[in-house]
Amino acid sequence: AQSVTQPDIHITVSEGASLELRCNYSYGATPYLFWYVQSPGQGLQLLLKYFSGDTLVQGIKGFEAEFKRSQSSFNLRKPSVHWSDAAEYFCAVVINTNAGKSTFGDGTTLTVKP
C-alpha cells in the first residue's frame, strides 16, 4: 500500500526566512502528489499539485514544490515566510487504483516567529 511520510511534526521559522517542508512517499510508480494547507478551524486548501512534466511546480501564496523521483520526495518550499503562513501542512498522494481516494501524511505544523 502507498504511504506518505512527513518527517517533521513541527517546524518553527522566523518571518522572512525560507521554508522547506519535507514529504516522502512510498509507491512503485509515480503517484499524483498534492500539498494542502489548513489554518486553525478551517478546511484544507490546495497549494499545488504534481501529475507529470516539469518537476518544479508553482502554487498559490508563493509556494513551490519539487518532485524528485530518485528520492521519492515532493518537498514544499517558500523563499520568504509570512506570519499568515502559520498553519498545518499536509502532503497527499493519489494512485491509479484508488481514484478519488487520497492518502495524507500526518502533517507538519508551521509556527512563524515575528
Added chain:
Amino acid sequence: DTEVTQTPKHLVMGMTNKKSLKCEQHMGHRAMYWYKQKAKKPPELMFVYSYEKLSINESVPSRFSPECPNSSLLNLHLHALQPEDSALYLCASSQGVLMTDTQYFGPGTRLTVL
C-alpha cells in the same frame, strides 16, 4: 464560485440524538466526499459519491449514514454516536473522481458527542 459550504459550524449532541450535517456546492461538481479529522491528525476518508451514487465507503460504522439528494447537496445523518466520534467533519467536492480532479474542501463541522 469555488466554495463548499457546510452547516452547522458546530454541533453538540448526546449519544441518543439524531442529527444531520449538510454540505453544499454550486460548482457543478459530480463527486462529493465526507472526511473525518481528529485533532492533530490528517483527514480520513469516509465516503465518496460519484454522480450521486455511493462509490466508496471506507468501512464506516452504520451510525453514520450518507445521503446525496442531488448533485449539489450531500448530507451525513448521525445516530447513536459515541464520544470517540467527536471530530471535525469535512466535506469536499471535485469535478469527478479522476486523480487529476482537485478536491475543494469546506470549512468543516466541529462535532462534539457527549
